[in-house]
Amino acid sequence: MRARALTTTVLLSGEGSCIAQARGIAADFLTRAQTDQDVPVSPRALALTQLVVSELVTNAHKYAPGLVRMELRIMDTQVEVSVRDGARVRPGVRSIDPHRVGQHGLEIVMAVAERFQVDLEPSGKRITVCIALADPPAADCGRTAPADRAL
Template sequence: MSIPLRQYGADDRAPDGRTPRRCRVLWDRGAASPAEGRRAASGFLSELQKSGHAALPDRVVGDVRLVVSELVTNALRHAPGACALQVDLSRDGRAVRVAVQDPSSRAPRIQPPDARRIGGHGLELVRAVSRSVTVRPSPYGKQVTAEIALSQPTDTDAAPG
């Protein structure tokens, strides 16, 4: 049974009352869906922009959707059972955080590069588009969190070479 609980209630808003703080989706065993996770993340990003946050580049929206897809897919493939997705704005307001919790205590591992391998590239992709990826144990398994920067450094931000 799927229990998509999208919570955009008052308790999920920042102190200004307008800005959404987070979107959560919880799934019963075997009911998780990467597509539903992408929809929830897109809804959160849309609400964020409606609340007056600066327009998000298409790259950021695409990267968030990619990270949600990969992390939910990994949870389904490697840790079947109930899982949860949370999408929120980082504390510094400069990144979107995507966190997926699943019942397995085994940390994911990046496989060595192999262009001939089919599959097994999800975590590589997540790391490539994220400013950070962390894995931490939880009482119910683990949580994998990726932060996707809202803007890329410009050439003027780069260190002189």
């Protein structure tokens, strides 16, 4: 059965408190989709969505002062997170450096995303990230347990 598209859009102040507000909105949106629309949302998907929202809104707050528009959309088996800000500059992803303190946000987002996209728009940019709603299948590492032993 295919879930219908569910969407919410919010305009955030761009102030520091909007980061926690955005995480809460994302958690509420996925919880409502699960309880009201029977959309399967794993605890992992809920946590990753809050992490992605936090990182994207934090970057907008730090590098693009002003209002931030966040849209959450459930499309089939994924949640799509879009964050728009007023800076018409592509974010730079730095090379991996385990000794660097901070500035790992986009690395983290790209590592957990099914899809990551940046679109420049006339009034700024939109970053869109898709996250799977279900957990990935567990890897079995190619091993099988003996038939006489319980796992």
